Amino acid sequence: MNRLTAFFIATLMALSAGLAHARDLKDDEARKLQDAGxxxxxxxxxxxxxxxHPGATLADTELEEEYGRYIYQVDLRDAKGIEWDLELDAANGDVLKNHQDT
Structure with missing residues (x-):
């Protein structure tokens, strides 16, 4: 196996391991977390x-658990029609990401 192939395989394995730490939560799980505070x-x-983003419209929302942290992900369209991706820490509401969708 050459070095490039070995590097490629190692990179894919690392990316796969990182993805395994995020999971989407179902509505009933989210409700239980809300009820528990x-x-x-x-x-x-x-x-x-x-x-x-005043005047924006929510397009899609998702609650995920990533590395033991609950992240609320939102796609929205602002009043000018620009799409945005936001992520909040669902426990305290801190904005972690607020980027224009490209």
């Missing part, structure tokens, strides 16, 4: 997102 309510999280 582990994460903020979806309404509060959406309000935080919309405060960053």
């Amino acid at each position: 582990t994460i903020l309510s979806i309404e509060k999280l959406n309000a935080i997102v919309l405060s960053k």
Whole structure:
């Protein structure tokens, strides 16, 4: 096996290992986390997102667990039609990512 092939295989293995640490949560799991006070309510999280882009429309939302941390991911379209990707720490509402979708 040449060095390039070995590097490629090692890179794929590392990427695969990283992906295994994120999982989508189902609605009932999210509800239990909200009820327990582990994460903020979806309404509060959406309000935080919309405060960053007034007049925007939510296109897609997802709650994931990544490395023991709950991340609320949102795709939205602002009033000018620009698409944005946001990620919030679902436990405290901190904005982790707020980037224009490219």
